[in-house]
Amino acid sequence: MKSTLVQQKFNTLFNEEATTIVRSPGRINLIGEHIDYNDGFVLPASIDKEIVLAIAPNTIDGICTLYAADFNDTFTFSLSNLEPTSKGWPNYVLGVIVELNKAGYQIKPFNCVFGGNIPTGAGLSSSAAVECGIAFALNEIFGLGLTKLQIVQFSKQAENNFVGVNCGIMDQFASTFGKAHHVIKLDCKSLDYEYFPFQMAGYDIVLCDTGVKHSLGDSEYNTRRQECDSAIAVLKEKYPSITSFRDVTLSQIQSITDLLPTKTIDRATYVVQEIKRVSDASILLNKNDLEGFGQLMYQCHEGLSKLYEVSCIELDFLKNLAFESGQVTGSRMMGGGFGGCTINLVKKENTATFIDAAIIAYQEKFKKALKTYIVAITDGTSMVG
Ligand code: GLA
Numbered sequence: 001m002k003s004t005l006v007q008q009k010f011n012t013l014f015n016e017e018a019t020t021i022v023r024s025p026g027r028i029n030l031i032g033e034h035i036d037y038n039d040g041f042v043l044p045a046s047i048d049k050e051i052v053l054a055i056a057p058n059t060i061d062g063i064c065t066l067y068a069a070d071f072n073d074t075f076t077f078s079l080s081n082l083e084p085t086s087k088g089w090p091n092y093v094l095g096v097i098v099e100l101n102k103a104g105y106q107i108k109p110f111n112c113v114f115g116g117n118i119p120t121g122a123g124l125s126s127s128a129a130v131e132c133g134i135a136f137a138l139n140e141i142f143g144l145g146l147t148k149l150q151i152v153q154f155s156k157q158a159e160n161n162f163v164g165v166n167c168g169i170m171d172q173f174a175s176t177f178g179k180a181h182h183v184i185k186l187d188c189k190s191l192d193y194e195y196f197p198f199q200m201a202g203y204d205i206v207l208c209d210t211g212v213k214h215s216l217g218d219s220e221y222n223t224r225r226q227e228c229d230s231a232i233a234v235l236k237e238k239y240p241s242i243t244s245f246r247d248v249t250l251s252q253i254q255s256i257t258d259l260l261p262t263k264t265i266d267r268a269t270y271v272v273q274e275i276k277r278v279s280d281a282s283i284l285l286n287k288n289d290l291e292g293f294g295q296l297m298y299q300c301h302e303g304l305s306k307l308y309e310v311s312c313i314e315l316d317f318l319k320n321l322a323f324e325s326g327q328v329t330g331s332r333m334m335g336g337g338f339g340g341c342t343i344n345l346v347k348k349e350n351t352a353t354f355i356d357a358a359i360i361a362y363q364e365k366f367k368k369a370l371k372t373y374i375v376a377i378t379d380g381t382s383m384v385g
Contacts, residue, residue, distance in 0.1 A: 003385075007021060009054070013065070013067055019056040020056065020383070021055075021385060022055070022381065025046040025175055025378055025380060026047055026118040026125045027047060028334060029343070031297060032274065034274070034310065034337075040246065041186065041188065042170045044174035044184055046175055046179075047376065049117050052114065052115065052116055052384065053113070053114040053134065055134075055140075055141055056111055057110050058109040061109075064079060064109050068114060068115065071089060073089070079109060082094050082097055082101075084163075092130040092134070095163055096134050096155060099157045099161065105142075106142070107142060120213075122339075122340045123335030123339070123341050125171035127159065128155060128159070128175045129175050129381075132380075132381045133175075135151040136176070136381045136382075152172045152176045165222070169188060170186065177193065178381075179380065181197060198285070200377075204351045205345060205375050206346050206354065206355060206372055207343055207372065210340065211314075212340070220310065227268075231260060232244065234259050248272050270303040273307075274300060281296045284296070290345060291329055293330060293345070296330070297331060298323060301315075301319045310333070314339070314362075318331070318342045319332060321358055327347070327350035328344050328345070329346060331344045331345070358372065359372065
């Protein structure tokens with residue numbers, strides 16, 4: 001939804017102009033999946049799929065009203081009663097307020113309209129975009145003095161504590177710290193980061209959206225985290241010098257196979273392999289070797305599908321289709337999994353043929369329309385205008 005439409009809606013609903021307009025993007029992740037919460041490195045970027053928020057303090061009646069344009073739905077609440085709601089979508093806003101309150105930040109009544117073009121449940125982090133967008137907007141209108149990193153951390157805590165998904169920091173970090181034409185290399189252990197220029201000359205990033213919503217994902221996601229936690233606990237016990245998965249070798253994992261269920265060993269194996277892959281991928285990116293980079297994307301998918309078991313038949317089908325076409329440099333499932341999108345690195349001359357073939361094959365196989373998006377890398381959460 002365009003920012004002018006969000007502003008107009010605000011005017012209509014509240015009979016005044018919004019004081020602040022904020023744009024907050026979704027994200028892609030080139031590689032480094034399911035390792036943000038395992039102290040790995042990730043390579044995400046914020047994209048031109050975004051939500052726009054129009055917001056202003058409400059000085060009239062002491063309550064807060066939210067309007068989600070994409071759902072044509074309103075939610076009104078009092079700041080003295082911040083309980084999760086079964087409506088779902090307001091929780092991303094309420095959770096941020098709760099976390100800010102816990103840290104001693106005073107939020108006063110406000111009204112907010114938001115809407116955008118990030119497909120929900122597609123693995124593009126629409127929830128992080130809302131969380132970071134509202135944290136950024138409240139920081140502006142109430143002069144809270146938050147740093148960008150605090151915006152990220154309060155947003156992540158909202159997701160962990162209020163929404164109940166024990167996510168890592170990648171999505172909120174990418175949404176807030178994104179930079180046009182760059183990917184972020186984020187060290188999820190120290191939170192150090194650097195921007196890599198992403199030379200896309202000659203390549204497109206194409207997302208293929210399975211249309212499968214990752215409803216199973218939240219509980220499975222939390223289970224994966226527990227499995228990783230139990231593996232690292234056993235490894236630390238046996239090898240006291242290990243501080244996190246970053247220090248673990250594959251042979252150390254082999255040495256504990258009889259102490260843990262096979263699936264837990266598989267999860268740990270994937271994590272160690274993926275941490276190494278991101279390090280190799282960064283070297284290739286530095287050399288602008290996107291062909292080599294693409295091979296690592298394919299390997300990442302194999303690990304996510306077979307060892308980490310967060311893929312689904314639709315995602316596997318799309319990755320295989322990309323691989324077998326011989327026209328796609330790299331392809332893999334992206335984000336938490338169990339649905340959502342594949343991310344494909346495609347030479348521009350192959351993009352149209354690949355997209356056409358994928359749409360036809362997907363329709364034939366699943367009797368369902370495949371949505372595709374060619375995305376651009378943009379700046380992170382920021383003021384509009
Ligand atoms: C979701 C989570 C992230 C990350 C990815 C998988 O998007 O929110 O923290 O763990 O899954 O890489």
